[in-house]
Amino acid sequence: MERFGENYLEERKLVKRWKGPIPAIVCLLFTLVIFYATWWIFQDPRGGMRMYTPYVGYMYTRWWLIVLIWMVYLFNYWPFKRSWLENSHPLLKGAVLTAISVGVLYVLIKGFFEGLLGNFGLAYFNPGQLMKLPGVTEFFAIEYAALACLMFAAIASWLSPAWIVACEEAPWQDLKQPGKGVSILIMTFFLSTIVYFMTMHSHMGILYYPWQYFTSIAPPYWEKFANTVSGNFHVSWIMCCTVSVWLVETIWERYPFNLIKRNGLRRVVAFFGIIVIAFAMHFFLYFAQELTWGPAIRGTRRAFAPDWRWLHVGEMAVFFLVPALFITFYCDNWPKKFSMPVNVIIRTVIAIIAAIVLYIFYYKTSYLFLGTQKGFSHPQQFPMIPTIWLINIWLVHHWFMDNWPGWKMVPKTAEEVAKDHEVKEAMIRDVRWNPTFGWGLGVGVVAGVAVYFITIALLPIFYGAINIIK
């Protein structure tokens, strides 16, 4: 029976072409070149297509990410046969699969959102419909429609992988493709639609004058809690959910949820656990801004506005995703020699430090080469666009091109696959309750609380010591 790409990522062995860190460095350089070339062609405000308007470019970036996730995680590369995946040259695979992802992306945006939803459901998905409103210019009609589309994308980019990572494809895990992919796609799209209506629709409803009281809740229910009527409050935690899903999937190897033995319980705890982790990030990164820049002031603009602060939480969160993916894709999830909890904590600390360095580097230098502008809070400054654009290129490179040219793909033998499973299970078995573990856990919790308060005490001092924007 044809398996298409089921478990392809697990069952491929990536063999380094050179020793040491050279393959990772080569691949980093290779992908950065692709990133910058494509950035210039598609996004850069000085370049070819100048899609960084910013919402148009952002919409395509977010949806491309989801299409890639759909192709690999939901559909397991269907309809491509396993033999084609294993035997084709990475460049050919990369070109063909990327072309398909772009085709799906175009049909999705132009066909589904603009054409179908925008003409027969919600006018704000279609710029043409919006331009019928008095005073709405073409530019903002396109931007508003793109905003609605990308807000939907933000939700889908959390829920689509969450159904695989947390829910482990249940209850369709034994279904053949494309039945499995279609089932999960419909389920996650359905959930995304519900979350969209409960979080983003009111934002769109008050975007138009007068407020659309009869079609959306206005002012929205989160106003008092979030100190803003803007849907950026939700963009923040949803973005944190996306980041949390991928942290759990990559550098955490689905830990700690994989310690739960009962399937149903594990899936439910993982799904909601990811949301809990996301809310912890959501609140903490907002607080971090209050500690460094001062409390937000409602009604003001830019760096002091609550809506921007919430948006910036999402922007900060995505900086963690970049090093986390790099560690998994190009560093083989180093380190692996300790117990799973210790490995995870070391990787997490590395990812946090790298994210902070990347954040400083981005705001210090990116305006010099991305065509963006100096400063944290320019209304067109969206670091999520270049970071997710880079992530998309890494996904293409890692999923479609087997890390070429740094690595060579060799299918694992059945014994090797079995050994991998055994090692994973042993790692899980290795974490078990005993009194010493319990003492460690207790001390760790106290230390974790201490880490938190030390961090918030040091943050303003650290921020004051570095001058990011001169």
Added chain:
Amino acid sequence: MSENKGNISRRDFLKGASIGIVGGTIGTMLVYSYSPWRKAYFPKVKRKLADIGACKNIKITNISETSWFENAALMGDIKGAGGLLVNQYDYNWPPFGDGSGLGKGSYQKGIAKIKHLLPDKLDEAWAVTEKVSVHPENAGGYACLIEMEELDGKKHKYLLDSGWSYKWTDECFKREGIDRMLKNREIEALFISHEHFDHFWGLPVTLKYDPTITMVIPDGFYPEGLQYIQDAGHKGKLIKVKPGLNPVVPGFASFVFAIPIICRVYGEQSLYFNIKDKGLVSVTGCCHQSIIQFAETAFREIKYENDKFHGIYGGLHISPFEDWDPKYDDLVLSLGKYGFEKIGCNHCTGILCAKKFIAANYPVVRGTARFRSKDTAYLGNGDKITFGV
């Protein structure tokens, strides 16, 4: 054996501790970070209460608030050129058009066509640029005259900004008698709020009548902007104001905000006037930093009459393109608590926003919608507003 046992214990302890640290940190992040307890970490606002003095009154004449005449044309250009991050000198708008088309211009190519005509032959310069620029008929400009009286009766006149279109700005200057005041050297200084095309590119019109006028610009001008000041024929003193407070005369100070702005502009200068017995008045070009940020900054930085915000004049940069965003509603909902008694908004505030202010019962001073201003919801071209008179 005992060593092995010790290792196992140590490993188990570390495993537990690793889980505990992550759990403890995440748990505290979740519970504490957005709780009311966190406010204990906020520093108390220390008011500097800088004394900028007080003045008797100010009178403001709106020379022009119509920076462009058709939103659709302007936004069409911005869309076609690649959006709001494109360098404003590249749009190929007048006076820096070079005939190469939308989004393909540059300062150097544009100024080369008119530099020899600046600042005296502006009709000729505009005729040249009209032929090679994108939508020259859409260019308007923003400028206002501020007449201020000190407590001892001494009077001052200042210009805030110098418009965009040479043709339109000159027409407006003549309509309000600014040309005569400049020729007579009655106007002491030209304050440029920021480098944007609609506030700054009409500079030669001011310099045509008074090339020696003192110019006060915010720190952050790009090299093209600084070069334009020279190329436009400025012969007077040029003061670049660093971010922060800049007292000018008793009762008047400017404040520079280091902020990035659309179309690749950086930094904005706004003006504070402290009116005796009334309170603080803010006069702004576009107020990209937001009027509430401006008010909060005043609260922190300076001392003003009765500790009260009295009035506003100028652009508030809320819906300049008649666009909207829920965050603007945050501003509309919040502005009331600052207690402004007289709101003379226009320009990039947006008509839609002015209507929302009126609906919220804010004390908006209505205009007359003359000289191509479009709505009486705010102060239009040729309208005047006074504070403390």
